[in-house]
Amino acid sequence: MAGGLAVDSSGGQFEAKITATVIISCILASTGGLMFGYDIGISGGVTSMPSFLKRFFPEVYRRIEEGTVESNYCKYDNEGLQLFTSSLYLAALVATIFASPCTRKLGRKLTMLMAGVFFIIGTILNAVALNLGMLIAGRLLLGCGVGFGNQAVPVFLSEIAPTRIRGALNILFQLNVTIGILVANLINWFTAKIPGGYGWRISLALAGIPAMMLTIGALIVDDTPNSLIERGKLEEGKAVLKKIRGIENVDPEFNEIVEVSNVAKQIKHPFRNLLQRKNRPPLVIAIWMQVFQQFTGINAIMFYAPVLFKTVGFGSDASLYSAVITGFVNVLSTLVSVSCVDKAGRRVLLLEACVQMFISQLVIAIVLGAKVTDNSNSLNKGFAFLVVIMVCTFVSSFAWSWGPLGWLIPSETFPLETRSAGQSVTVFTNMLFTFVIAQAFLSMLCHMKFGIFLFFCGWVVVMCLFTIFLIPETKGIPIEEMTERVWRQHWFWKRFLED
Numbered sequence: 077m078a079g080g081l082a083v084d085s086s087g088g089q090f091e092a093k094i095t096a097t098v099i100i101s102c103i104l105a106s107t108g109g110l111m112f113g114y115d116i117g118i119s120g121g122v123t124s125m126p127s128f129l130k131r132f133f134p135e136v137y138r139r140i141e142e143g144t145v146e147s148n149y150c151k152y153d154n155e156g157l158q159l160f161t162s163s164l165y166l167a168a169l170v171a172t173i174f175a176s177p178c179t180r181k182l183g184r185k186l187t188m189l190m191a192g193v194f195f196i197i198g199t200i201l202n203a204v205a206l207n208l209g210m211l212i213a214g215r216l217l218l219g220c221g222v223g224f225g226n227q228a229v230p231v232f233l234s235e236i237a238p239t240r241i242r243g244a245l246n247i248l249f250q251l252n253v254t255i256g257i258l259v260a261n262l263i264n265w266f267t268a269k270i271p272g273g274y275g276w277r278i279s280l281a282l283a284g285i286p287a288m289m290l291t292i293g294a295l296i297v298d299d300t301p302n303s304l305i306e307r308g309k310l311e312e313g314k315a316v317l318k319k320i321r322g323i324e325n326v327d328p329e330f331n332e333i334v335e336v337s338n339v340a341k342q343i344k345h346p347f348r349n350l351l352q353r354k355n356r357p358p359l360v361i362a363i364w365m366q367v368f369q370q371f372t373g374i375n376a377i378m379f380y381a382p383v384l385f386k387t388v389g390f391g392s393d394a395s396l397y398s399a400v401i402t403g404f405v406n407v408l409s410t411l412v413s414v415s416c417v418d419k420a421g422r423r424v425l426l427l428e429a430c431v432q433m434f435i436s437q438l439v440i441a442i443v444l445g446a447k448v449t450d451n452s453n454s455l456n457k458g459f460a461f462l463v464v465i466m467v468c469t470f471v472s473s474f475a476w477s478w479g480p481l482g483w484l485i486p487s488e489t490f491p492l493e494t495r496s497a498g499q500s501v502t503v504f505t506n507m508l509f510t511f512v513i514a515q516a517f518l519s520m521l522c523h524m525k526f527g528i529f530l531f532f533c534g535w536v537v538v539m540c541l542f543t544i545f546l547i548p549e550t551k552g553i554p555i556e557e558m559t560e561r562v563w564r565q566h567w568f569w570k571r572f573l574e575d
């Protein structure tokens with residue numbers, strides 16, 4: 077394994093090899109992302125399967141079968157159907173509140189284990205569901221898993237990674253989210269063809285595989301040195317630090333973690349502390365990045381791509397495989413981010429993506445506005461192709477920017493004493509706005525029609541301005557030195573740190 081050096085607070089170097097332990101731990105931990113992604117990707121396809129609709133949402137099934145809907149844009153507008161998708165995110169946002177004290181008091185490892193167990197039970201309930209109650213109960217448990225997993229995994233990854241590859245390793249989480257979505261899309265494509273009408277059960281049951289991977293991974297990995305030291309296990313923390321850094325003399329890094337952790341221990345109420353003036357910069361950035369990430373409209377595509385493609389007139393199979401194509405683009409573009417984020421930096425990726433997202437959503441709005449009327453049956457081939465290309469253009473830019481960086485930047489900018497609480501607020505906000513989009517999109521599509529994409533365009537402009545003025549570059553800055561080297565140097569944020 078290649079050796080290397082990370083910069084420390086004195087401007088000197090912390091020695092750190094990229095050890096096999098670091099890589100394996102990160103791969104195992106990031107299966108939490110796989111599970112999250114699978115849950116995101118599976119619901120869209122399942123809710124477009126007639127056998128599923130007939131069993132749990134007979135009203136929607138009848139409406140589509142009889143063709144009695146007034147407008148194409150309103151085919152799937154049903155609160156219950158949206159609740160099936162959104163209930164998971166509602167549970168996740170409540171779970172996040174409990175997940176934060178767990179990551180702090182019990183450690184990152186145990187919190188990941190709890191997530192795995194929630195996922196397994198939720199998956200079983202979903203796969204054997206006999207009625208809507210069981211189905212929703214399963215979704216709620218999966219949501220608890222997402223809340224615990226999304227809290228613990230990004231923090232785990234940021235703490236275990238040597239500084240110079242922290243960005244890339246952290247993005248493993250989001251990469252796994254996108255792989256999870258893609259696998260779910262592929263599975264839906266196959267299970268939709270299974271005769272007998274139980275394909276949806278297979279789709280929901282296969283979530284058990286990533287759930288087991290996360291559970292086993294959480295049992296195998298060591299907790300992070302930061303978490304061990306924070307909980308007073310100094311010797312164990314040092315031993316793990318030696319193991320993951322692959323060197324004997326870890327004293328400089330160890331001492332810095334101990335120092336920062338002593339400061340952290342004096343904080344009795346992390347959430348109250350988070351509201352202190354000096355913590356305002358990472359807090360404001362973390363919250364707004366989540367709002368923006370969701371108001372790009374990404375989940376309108378991720379949750380409802382098959383439904384959206386059907387709305388604009390694609391056939392069933394074309395809708396499902398178009399969703400697979402966007403899933404592939406999502407994974408490949410996240411890989412671009414892994415290789416660029418620690419070289420090009422965070423800001424370049426965020427800004428470039430804003431331009432690309434704006435143009436693609438504008439074109440989608442124009443094509444739908446001009447060509448998809450309430451009762452037309454299909455978009456002509458050329459325009460349908462253009463819509464798919466524009467959706468891919470949009471997804472690719474999201475995937476190398478706001479998708480992964482929405483998690484990376486908050487996880488690397490909160491100081492240790494507020495890191496768990498900060499991550500918790502981050503996940504909470506993300507889940508809240510994911511819930512809003514999941515619950516509202518089909519109704520918004522019905523009422524706003526193509527205008528929904530102009531609505532998302534407007535948000536892209538706002539997030540572009542926010543990035544230009546308020547998001548600083550954090551590439552290559554050691555995680556415990558953000559205050560001195562980033563906030564104190566920033567034209568706006570420095571006023572929050574003056575004393």
Ligand SMILES: OC[C@H]1O[C@](O)(CO)[C@@H](O)[C@@H]1O
Nearest residue numbers: 116253254374375378406479
């Ligand atoms: O890849 C897209 C996915 O990534 C997320 O933004 C999480 O970072 C999800 O909300 C979305 O479905």
